[in-house]
Amino acid sequence: xxxxxxxxxxxxxxxxxxxxxxxxxxxxxxxxxxxxxxxxxxxxxxxxxxxxxxxxxxxxxxxxxxxxxxxxxxxxxxxxxxxxxxxxxxxxxxxxxxxxxxxxxxxxxxxxxxxxxxxxxxxxxxxxxxxxxxxxxxxxxxxxxxxxxxxxxxxxxxxxxxxxxxxxxxxxxxxxxxxxxxxxxxxxxxxxxxxxxxxxxxxxxxxxxxxxxxxxxxxxxxxxxxxxxxxxxxxxxxxxxxxxxxxxxxxxxxxxxxxxxxxxxxxxxxxxxxxxxxxxxxxxxxxxxxxxxxxxxxxxxxxxxxxxxxxxxxxxxxxxxxxxxxxxxxxxxxxxxxxxxxxxxxxxxxxxxxxxxxxxxxxxxxxxxxxxxxxxxxxxxxxxxxxxxxxxxxxxxxxxxxxxxxxxxx
Numbered sequence: 500x501x502x503x504x505x506x507x508x509x510x511x512x513x514x515x516x517x518x519x520x521x522x523x524x525x526x527x528x529x530x531x532x533x534x535x536x537x538x539x540x541x542x543x544x545x546x547x548x549x550x551x552x553x554x555x556x557x558x559x560x561x562x563x564x565x566x567x568x569x570x571x572x573x574x575x576x577x578x579x580x581x582x583x584x585x586x587x588x589x590x591x592x593x594x595x596x597x598x599x600x601x602x603x604x605x606x607x608x609x610x611x612x613x614x615x616x617x618x619x620x621x622x623x624x625x626x627x628x629x630x631x632x633x634x635x636x637x638x639x640x641x642x643x644x645x646x647x648x649x650x651x652x653x654x655x656x657x658x659x660x661x662x663x664x665x666x667x668x669x670x671x672x673x674x675x676x677x678x679x680x681x682x683x684x685x686x687x688x689x690x691x692x693x694x695x696x697x698x699x700x701x702x703x704x705x706x707x708x709x710x711x712x713x714x715x716x717x718x719x720x721x722x723x724x725x726x727x728x729x730x731x732x733x734x735x736x737x738x739x740x741x742x743x744x745x746x747x748x749x750x751x752x753x754x755x756x757x758x759x760x761x762x763x764x765x766x767x768x769x770x771x772x773x774x775x776x777x778x779x780x781x782x783x784x785x786x787x788x789x790x791x792x793x794x795x796x797x798x799x800x801x802x803x804x805x806x807x808x809x810x811x812x813x814x815x816x817x818x819x820x821x822x823x824x825x826x827x828x829x830x831x832x833x834x835x836x837x838x839x840x841x842x843x844x845x846x847x848x849x850x851x852x853x854x855x856x857x858x859x860x861x862x863x864x865x866x867x868x869x870x871x872x873x874x875x876x877x878x879x880x881x882x883x884x885x886x887x888x889x890x891x892x893x894x895x896x897x898x899x900x901x902x903x904x905x906x907x908x909x
Contacts, residue, residue, distance in 0.1 A: 795895055
């Protein structure tokens, strides 16, 4: 459970990516992390079966290929989650990989996979804490990478739970694991760059912002430490990313009202404004991914762009709502999967040709994420899983996304 608030945004340095690398170093299509699953988007076009088209010089050049992108909700390690990871490591450190095994095929099967890290990390072998001020084990990124995640948004209302040191340790741990990140930064230069990923024939830029930081002030002299939601800033950053070569711009937003299935007025208003922004007739933003509400929220196509208002929690302990009651919805969520196609004409938008959602939940008894469609198929007696899957689907589809082609995946 997290605290709600609204906080004004601050100005940050102008976005410069050009030939610069993403915030974790050079682009990573060819240097897999040991033990990590193979990434579909890292294969060379010819090896991946891409067809060739004649080039102007009379030779042949690989034709652009489409790609799939998956994204999931909040990773929120309460004390019980930390204890589970310690048990999975046989008491020697923390292993966060096994708890994600059931969704690994979905995540690793995509060309690009995006997670959301709600909390910051402490020292290795240090002391860790859950709610209200989260300090989590730095082994988490290794588990996320082993599952297949490529990049993680780190802007949340808990980004400053352990001050500037917590931000630095968090990004250092992501760097070590080979997972890109967007939303918090160790320097002004880093804050000015998105996570830049290669998928199929596209360059994908991820930018991330949060509504606030639970009344923690930004560190002295570091106004860029956490990306704060500001409509003009987001649009400026998105346009700069596009101008510097991003084919697809993805915005991760930590927003909304906790425990509320329906998007609140800020989500609806900001979603409309961001998706309406265009340059030369082309949308500046291609996908919006929401987190924070702790319950599954709807997907909706707004001004021709998919907006996921909230994916719910992917990993979280026992959750208590604003009325002080245990609320199982805090352990429910969805994975979004979007298949992008190359543009019909160079310079046009990469359209989403297929949009899917996959219901999932955190099983408090087993300490495992459950891919609900797979679990229901595998055990016809699990009426509880079937009921939860139905409830998540109802929330996701509650703003009419089915009519725009959103389907249930697995």
